[in-house]
Amino acid sequence: MDLSYIINELGEEREQYFNAMSPPIMQTSNFVFRKVDDLSAAFADEMGGYLYSRGLNPTVDILRKKLAALDGAEDCLVLNSGAAAIFASVFANIKAGDHIVSVRKPYTWAERLFSVVLPRFNVETTYVDGGSVEQYADALRPDTRLIYLESPNSWNYAIQDLKAIADLARSKGIVTIVDNSYCTPLYQRPIELGIDLSIQSATKYIGGHSDTVAGVISGSAAMIRKIFESEYLTIGSGIQPFNAWLLIRGLRTLPMRLKQVSETTRLVLAYLRQHPKVESCLFPLDPEFSDYELAKKQMSGACGLLTFIYRTEHRGEIIRFCEALRHIFMAVSWGGHESLIIPKCAGIRPEHFRPEKKEHRMLRLYIGQESADYLIADLEQAFLSASGG
Known part of the structure; x- marks a missing residue:
């Protein structure tokens, strides 16, 4: 049909x-x-x-x-x-x-x-x-x-x-x-x-x-x-x-929204992968993803949800980064018009945070309908703010 x-x-x-x-x-x-x-x-x-x-x-x-x-x-x-x-x-x-x-x-x-x-x-x-x-x-x-x-x-x-x-x-x-x-x-x-x-x-x-x-x-x-x-x-x-x-x-508007989100996600992912404060990224249709071949086989697209590992020894730096974002909102869910972020450490008691565990340094980012340049600029200023730049 x-x-x-x-x-x-x-x-x-x-x-x-x-x-x-x-x-x-x-x-x-x-x-x-x-x-x-x-x-x-x-x-x-x-x-x-x-x-x-x-x-x-x-x-x-x-x-x-x-x-x-x-x-x-x-x-x-x-x-x-x-x-x-x-x-x-x-x-x-x-x-x-x-x-x-x-x-x-x-x-x-x-x-x-x-x-x-x-x-x-x-x-x-x-x-x-x-x-x-x-x-x-x-x-x-x-x-x-x-x-x-x-x-x-x-x-x-x-x-x-x-x-x-x-x-x-x-x-x-x-x-x-x-x-x-x-x-x-x-x-x-x-x-x-x-x-x-x-x-x-x-x-x-x-x-x-x-x-x-x-x-x-x-x-x-x-x-x-x-x-x-x-x-x-x-x-x-x-x-x-x-x-x-x-x-x-x-x-x-579902098809055109997914198309827009998917295109913007590719650009934001490319930015994150080269950033010195990003240790690695997880995205199913990234050729570096561990199950990329299976993802490519059974998925025709991957929309706008990705995860990146913040390169830091300190929970506080992750918190400063999230709280410095001006246009990417900290909230659960995804799929709407607005870009969102969740730090994994928000669900981990501060005394239990272990930087050697990559999962503790995960941030899930949802890419909404904003332009790639707009989101990248927000991420960049937040990285600088969090590291004291």
Whole structure:
């Protein structure tokens, strides 16, 4: 399906809403029925029509159709956060006593789910580095029901061979889930590689304006219906119509925003790699990246998230650098119009900081919509300020 058609036309029946170019926000909690049989049918199959906006809503459905098509999936659900998407997709595919294999150090709330919540139900998770399919094969047990992936992750950009792992899992009847937030469906297509469920934080690039929070689960119609009829409806974690409308708006400019971010990232990366205060950089499509060949094989782009290692012995210098930035904001998340930075040491108690550990000197930089010259000038003055220049 053509990308331009998906973004501009798919799911939009403009003649049904006064030929308005932008779809309406159906800000309603419920829907009216004139016949008891119709109401009975809606009770029997809430995914077959509109009953209550905790389930389906016309504005949300326009977004669902577009996001499923972008992923090359049969269907999708949109939830009120990426964490909700992780929770629903995992819970729908396990039961008490099952075993999960997960990539090591996944997103914070995925790890919290695996390490804190699921053990209450006697669900055990084995973490693997994920550098080879053999690591997953060795971790499998007779009770393994799920393999959870995150490729790339959002700090050191660890990558897994999605097709090889999907093939392994399918041969064993194991469900695969991947967090595809880093690439979006424009730059990586997990469903086409055999992954069962592709999830993403739509808060990031899909929204693109730092004004809404959402998560997406894409997969087969059968798997999406299973999630809808259990976790999605029970927890009530579906996205609200206004937020869905904001995401539709964000989709309109997604390709050109990603193109701009990707071009600027290349220039900023080149600047950082030659700077004397930068020990090294991590970026999946940098030829010096350890898994560059695999990244190039399964990713068509890498957007604007990179990490660099500050060359210093002192935590204070990293702090001075971050606080000296004038136009790059210190904040979590990524994917919006504004450039952002997070120092890893912000999550490490000062007395535990060890400069010999590269991870302690990591800074994650997100490149937004600003020009490369504007960002490089800000980085340069912050480096000078931090070193006393």
